[in-house]
Amino acid sequence: MSFSRKTKTVKLILDLFENTSNALSVVELTDTFSKKMNKTTVYRILDRLEEAGELHSFTDKDGLKRYAKNFSKLKGLNEQANHPHFMCQDCGISSCLPIEVSAPSIPNYTINNSEHLYIGHCNECNN
Amino acid sequence: MSFSRKTKTVKLILDLFENTSNALSVVELTDTFSKKMNKTTVYRILDRLEEAGELHSFTDKDGLKRYAKNFSKLKGLNEQANHPHFMCQDCGISSCLPIEVSAPSIPNYTINNSEHLYIGHCNECNN
């Protein structure tokens, strides 16, 4: 297993992800925990949590890596199923969408992985 | 118009994109033209060419910005149509796919923009 010790810093981050289903960037997390842990620690913990399957990640439009809890835990959806991500151009929140997306088949190409990112206005910012 | 002068550096970059339909990162371009122009110049020319509609761009899985010639020129496809991008995990080449993709509609959400990225093996690396 790639993360073995439940340190206090790991617990803090795990707790945070228990309480949000949004996708958070390292920048947001280091800011939130600036008094509690070093930024390098945040990077390393997220790495390990992803390895361990607790979190998953994607790269947003700005090139920032964002993490969210494993989607199967979030919606009871098939863990294998690929889902898209959303980012609100007003408030900046980012989230996993409970939808299945599929990749097309291209002659002579193999597609192993697909990333779908939608940008627009969230329900909060819409009305 | 946001790019007015056809300087020798602009011509070099334009020529390169005439001869490839791949999506190139600034890193690749600065490398290619390291003896011909400054990296800042590469950044600025790409900016202007995108503004002018000669090129378009997207953010790849590694968070790098990639540019390719305008897709309408590439395939005679509707310029408005959204198309996905592919990246080979073997050779690293990246390209526009001549396919139309559409975004789902999510209740209470507005989707203005969508990015689709497929990762796998290209025809060259496949066989």
Next chain:
DNA sequence: ATTTTATTGCAACTGATTTGCATTAAGAAA
């Protein structure tokens, strides 16, 4: 040929992420 100003080069800077290394602290073993 002269003038105007868009474009370039260069050096310094920013912001995200990584790395090396000495120190600390989970948790297994005694």
Next chain:
DNA sequence: TTTCTTAATGCAAATCAGTTGCAATAAAAT
């Protein structure tokens, strides 16, 4: 519980993509 092993952390420095300020250069208009 105390001791031991080593995973995990903090910190400082490095890396890497991208940006900025400014003086020098060169398109292209006059």
